[in-house]
Amino acid sequence: MTEQRDAVIHHLIGGVLCLDFANTLYGHADAIHEYLFDYRDLVLWSRHVGILSSQKAEMLLSKGEQAPVESEAVFRQAIQLRETIFRVFVALAQDETSDENDLAQLHRVWLENETHSKLTQSDAGFALDWKDGDALDAMLWPITRSALELLTSDELKRVKQCSRCDWLFLDKSRNQSRRWCSMDACGNRIKMARRYVREKQET
Numbered sequence: 001m002t003e004q005r006d007a008v009i010h011h012l013i014g015g016v017l018c019l020d021f022a023n024t025l026y027g028h029a030d031a032i033h034e035y036l037f038d039y040r041d042l043v044l045w046s047r048h049v050g051i052l053s054s055q056k057a058e059m060l061l062s063k064g065e066q067a068p069v070e071s072e073a074v075f076r077q078a079i080q081l082r083e084t085i086f087r088v089f090v091a092l093a094q095d096e097t098s099d100e101n102d103l104a105q106l107h108r109v110w111l112e113n114e115t116h117s118k119l120t121q122s123d124a125g126f127a128l129d130w131k132d133g134d135a136l137d138a139m140l141w142p143i144t145r146s147a148l149e150l151l152t153s154d155e156l157k158r159v160k161q162c163s164r165c166d167w168l169f170l171d172k173s174r175n176q177s178r179r180w181c182s183m184d185a186c187g188n189r190i191k192m193a194r195r196y197v198r199e200k201q202e203t
Helices: 017-022 041-047 053-067 067-092 100-116 139-150 155-156 183-202
Strands: 119-120 124-130 159-161 168-170
Touching: 017 067, 017 139, 041 053, 041 067, 041 124, 053 067, 053 100, 053 183, 067 100, 067 159, 067 168, 100 119, 100 159, 139 155, 155 159
Parallel strands: none
Antiparallel strands: 119 124, 159 168
C-alpha cells in the first residue's frame, strides 16, 4: 500500500480516536474536503491512525475487493457513524444537549460492536481486546468504543470545536483556553487575521 490518498495524510488533531474520525470530513455542512471516498480509504485511514496493522489492512483490502457489495455497505455504515459522532460531540462542545436519537443510535452500535470484544489476561493484568478481527467492519469497533469512553469520562468537558473550521478536538491546554484545532493550521490563520486587522486600525 504505497498510494498517497488523502486518507493517509489526514491531520490527526482530535486528541482521541473518535474525534479524529469525526474530522475525516472538513466542512460537515457543505463538504469542503472529504478524506474518505470508499472502503479502501476507510482501511487506509484506519492503518494511518493505528487501528489496523499493515498486515490486517492488506487482508481487509483483499477481502473487500472480493466482496464489493458488503464492503460498500460497511463504508456507508462508517459514514453514518462518523456523522452521528460529529453531531453528538458538536452539541456538547457548544454546551447544548445531544440529540436523543443520535445517542440511542451510538449506543446501539456500541452494543453490537461489543459482542466482538473479549477479555484477555497477561502478566500485566486484564484488558479488553477484539475477536473476529477479519470482519470487514472491524475498524469501526474501536472507534465506537472510543466515543462511548469519551462520553463517560471526565475528559468530556475538554471537547471543543475549532472557532475557524468545524473540526473537533480535545483541549488539553492547562487553562483549557484553546480555540482552534491546531496552531499549524487554523491557529496561525486566526493570528494572522487578527494582526492584519490590528495593523489596519493603526494606519
